[in-house]
Amino acid sequence: MNSFRAKLIFPITLIILIVLTSLGVILGPLFKEFYFERMSERIAKETEVVALYIEDVPLSDQKLLGQKMNAMADRLEIRITMIDMDGNVIGETHGEAELMENHLSRPEIQRVNELGAGQEVRFSNTVNKELLYYAIPFIQSGEQTAYIRTGIPIEQLNSMYQNIWGVIFVSFLIGFVVIVVLITKITNQQLTPIEDARIVANQLAKGNFSVRTYEGIPNEAGQLNRSLNVLAENLSHITKTYEVQQDRLETLIDNMGSGLLLINSKGDITLVNKTCQSIFQENTDHWINKLYYQVIKHREVIKFIQEILLTEKRIKKHLALPIGIEIRHFDVYGAPIIGSDLSLTGIVLVFHDITELKKLEQARKDFVANVSHELKTPVTSLKGFTETLLSGAVHDEQLREKFLTIISNESERLESLIHDLLELSKIEGSQFVLNWDLVNIDVLLSDVFMMLESKAQNKNIHFSKEVIGDTVIEADAHRIKQVFINIINNAIMYTPNDGEVHVKVIEKAETVIVEVQDTGIGISKKEIPRIFERFYRVDRARSRNSGGTGLGLAIVKHLIEAHRATMSVDSEVGQGTTFKMEFKKQQEKKFH
Numbered sequence: 001m002n003s004f005r006a007k008l009i010f011p012i013t014l015i016i017l018i019v020l021t022s023l024g025v026i027l028g029p030l031f032k033e034f035y036f037e038r039m040s041e042r043i044a045k046e047t048e049v050v051a052l053y054i055e056d057v058p059l060s061d062q063k064l065l066g067q068k069m070n071a072m073a074d075r076l077e078i079r080i081t082m083i084d085m086d087g088n089v090i091g092e093t094h095g096e097a098e099l100m101e102n103h104l105s106r107p108e109i110q111r112v113n114e115l116g117a118g119q120e121v122r123f124s125n126t127v128n129k130e131l132l133y134y135a136i137p138f139i140q141s142g143e144q145t146a147y148i149r150t151g152i153p154i155e156q157l158n159s160m161y162q163n164i165w166g167v168i169f170v171s172f173l174i175g176f177v178v179i180v181v182l183i184t185k186i187t188n189q190q191l192t193p194i195e196d197a198r199i200v201a202n203q204l205a206k207g208n209f210s211v212r213t214y215e216g217i218p219n220e221a222g223q224l225n226r227s228l229n230v231l232a233e234n235l236s237h238i239t240k241t242y243e244v245q246q247d248r249l250e251t252l253i254d255n256m257g258s259g260l261l262l263i264n265s266k267g268d269i270t271l272v273n274k275t276c277q278s279i280f281q282e283n284t285d286h287w288i289n290k291l292y293y294q295v296i297k298h299r300e301v302i303k304f305i306q307e308i309l310l311t312e313k314r315i316k317k318h319l320a321l322p323i324g325i326e327i328r329h330f331d332v333y334g335a336p337i338i339g340s341d342l343s344l345t346g347i348v349l350v351f352h353d354i355t356e357l358k359k360l361e362q363a364r365k366d367f368v369a370n371v372s373h374e375l376k377t378p379v380t381s382l383k384g385f386t387e388t389l390l391s392g393a394v395h396d397e398q399l400r401e402k403f404l405t406i407i408s409n410e411s412e413r414l415e416s417l418i419h420d421l422l423e424l425s426k427i428e429g430s431q432f433v434l435n436w437d438l439v440n441i442d443v444l445l446s447d448v449f450m451m452l453e454s455k456a457q458n459k460n461i462h463f464s465k466e467v468i469g470d471t472v473i474e475a476d477a478h479r480i481k482q483v484f485i486n487i488i489n490n491a492i493m494y495t496p497n498d499g500e501v502h503v504k505v506i507e508k509a510e511t512v513i514v515e516v517q518d519t520g521i522g523i524s525k526k527e528i529p530r531i532f533e534r535f536y537r538v539d540r541a542r543s544r545n546s547g548g549t550g551l552g553l554a555i556v557k558h559l560i561e562a563h564r565a566t567m568s569v570d571s572e573v574g575q576g577t578t579f580k581m582e583f584k585k586q587q588e589k590k591f592h
Contacts, residue, residue, distance in 0.1 A: 007126045009187055013180050018173040025167075031164040037151065043134040046076050047150040049140055059084070059146060065091050079127065079151035082138065083109065090146065092177035095126045108135040109147055121154055130154040135471060143320075193225050200228050209236035231512070241263050259351035262337075263305065265344050267291045279351055281324050298322075301332075301349075307345045308334040318354075329358040434476040434562055436587065441471040441480070441505055441512060448484045449503075462500040463492075469507025473583045479559045486552040486581050488517050494577075495520035510586075523571040531569065532557040563587075 054068045059082070069080045082091030087104025103109055111118025118135045135149035153207040167400035196213040203211040209232050213225045253260055253271075259279040262271035269292055272284045280297075287295045293302050300319045308315055314335045318328050331352040339345040389403055390515045445465055456463040491501045499519040523531060532553045560567045564584060571577035 009180075009184055012183055012187075015332075016176060016179050017182075020176055024168050024172055026170060027152060028161075028165055030159045032167075035160050035164070039132060040134070040351050043078070043150055043152050044117070044119075044136075046078060047134050047136055047148060050076070050078075050080055050150060051136060051148045052306065054082075055138075055140060055149075057092060059140075062090060062097075066093075076150075077130065077152075079124075081149040081151070081444040083149060084137075084532070085144070085146060092126075100126070103147075103149075106133075106135075106149075108133045108149060111135070112137055112147055124151065127151075127153075197225050197228050200225075204228075204232055204235060207239075207240055258353070259349075261292075261349040262346060262349075263292050263349070264311075264346040267293070267309075269295065270346070276351070279323070279328075279330070279353060304332060304334060305347065305349065308336060309344070312336045312338075312344055325525075326355075328353060328355040330354065330570045434479060436474055437477060438472055439475045439477045439480055441473060441514060441583075442467045444477060444481050445484060445503060445505070448481060448488055451485065452488055452492060455489070456501065459492065459494055459495070459497045459499070461492060461498070462502075464500070465505075467501045467505045469505075469512075471505050471507060471512050473512050473585050474587045475563055475583060479562070483556050483559050484516075485512075485580070486556050490514055490552065491518035491520065491579075493579070494518065508582075510580050511584055514583070517576065518578075519576040522573040522575050523577055524573050528569050528571060 012128055038207045050069070050072050053072055054065060057068055059065065059066045065082065069082065069091050070093050073080045080091070080093045081089060082097075083105070085105045086092050087102040087109070088104055089100040091097055092100060106120070107122070108118035108120040111120070112135050116137070118133075120133045121130065122133070123129070124131045130153070131151035132154050133149055135147055137144040138146040194215070200211050200213040210591040211232060212229050239533075254274040256273065256275060259276040259511045260271065260273040261269060264270050268289055269287045270289070272287050276284045284295075292305055296302055296305075298319075298321050300321060304315065304317055304319065314333075316334075317332050319330045319332050321330065322328075331354050333352070335348055336344055337346040337348060386407065445467075445486065449463065449465060453463060468545065488501065488503065495518045500517075501519075502517045504513075504515045504517070557567070560581060564587065565581055567579065567581045569577065569579055
């Protein structure tokens with residue numbers, strides 16, 4: 001704004017300077033001409049006065065004539081010359097008349113003969129000055145007897161002219177300074193509101209809508225500032241409304257139960273909601289502004305995106321994606337985003353996680369099939385051996401004892417299966433409640449070891465326990481014991497003879513970690529996600545022969561979740577398996 005003020009003031013100042021200079025150039029000669037005319041009028045009148053004063057003096061009496069001429073010359077400060085009709089000087093106030101040459105040819109004397117009066121400006125050799133001469137005829141008794149001429153130094157006019165220029169210069173200088181000061185003040189008054197408006201406009205351009213400017217008097221600048229204030233108010237209101245809507249939209253997008261992806265026409269990901277982080281189990285924030293095929297690891301999703309980009313049509317697909325240690329199922333909806341010019345500007349993808357629905361659906365199918373199968377086997381055995389006994393084998397003591405033993409074992413197996421089904425149903429029910437208490441895991445494991453030690457000895461398995469730190473937690477002792485029995489029993493069951501089962505308990509700051517390690521047959525990576533399903537067995541023959549029902553780990557999973565604990569499985573086929581459970585020392589809120 002300072003440069004704008006300078007650009008405005010400088011031309012005005014220059015124009016004023018030019019105008020004042022032009023006026024000086026015009027007024028100087030005018031004043032000179034004016035004073036020259038006044039001087040001419042003065043010398044004309046003074047010449048007449050001199051002529052009137054010496055009118056009665058005889059020209060022959062040169063002494064008296066000289067005295068009067070000198071007296072008048074001294075009084076009027078002029079040069080007086082008396083010239084006879086032949087041009088001879090008969091009287092002179094500034095020199096010897098006898099020594100002076102004939103003046104008949106002087107311009108001013110010539111003009112007297114022509115015009116009745118003569119005026120001339122020229123240099124005088126007598127006085128060595130430039131003089132303004134004025135000559136008129138000298139009349140005595142009504143007849144011209146001579147010429148009377150007066151002269152005044154022109155340096156008075158030059159001095160006056162210099163004074164005039166001095167006055168003009170000083171006056172114009174003062175006027176110029178006053179005008180410049182006034183213009184500067186007026187310019188500042190006019191430009192200050194504009195400068196305020198510029199500052200406010202710059203702040204508005206930067207997004208600061210809280211700034212306001214002083215409106216001042218109701219002129220054009222005031223109206224401009226008033227309009228800027230109204231604009232700032234409107235922009236502030238619009239921005240706040242937009243921010244509220246944007247926050248609502250972001251909250252809706254981030255907290256919607258489905259994953260949302262926006263991809264532009266170039267393939268760059270422009271939006272990812274928080275649900276995608278839980279879906280893909282990775283930090284999706286770094287996906288922004290990156291090509292989708294560089295950050296998305298699942299080929300099925302990449303192909304789905306490419307299909308939408310190529311066909312520009314809405315597509316719905318069911319995708320099964322390996323996420324972590326399990327297969328998750330998604331209903332994926334994809335749609336192109338078409339701009340106003342009917343060109344593709346991007347695509348939107350919505351991921352609905354239907355894994356639980358799939359699991360429930362599959363669980364129902366598996367449950368019916370497995371229950372039917374698991375019940376059919378002992379029932380068939382009971383029926384077959386019973387029929388055999390009824391058909392006559394009951395009379396054979398050896399066969400009767402053998403068949404009754406088998407019937408007893410199958411009955412126990414059937415009872416265990418029904419018990420586990422009822423237990424699992426109870427745990428999954430809404431009325432299931434844990435009996436919270438302080439439980440020492442070390443003591444609890446000692447009881448479990450006593451129960452299973454003989455089973456380990458039968459297979460010559462090295463059965464050991466290691467406890468580090470305080471192992472007291474808040475839990476349901478009976479249910480935790482049930483978890484340990486299931487897991488440790490499985491470790492013994494799936495570990496070959498001369499193997500090792502090691503239980504390690506470690507205290508952390510807020511949790512207690514329990515690890516059950518064995519050197520058994522191991523579990524393949526693809527089977528790990530399924531081991532907690534009902535009736536799923538890694539080794540079906542071994543499990544069934546050992547009397548297992550296939551529901552143990554399903555019960556364990558529900559009990560672990562009920563305790564708000566976490567469990568992970570690490571295993572290699574032929575190397576062994578490690579079950580890691582992490583329990584909180586204190587529960588923030590009791591739940592079932």
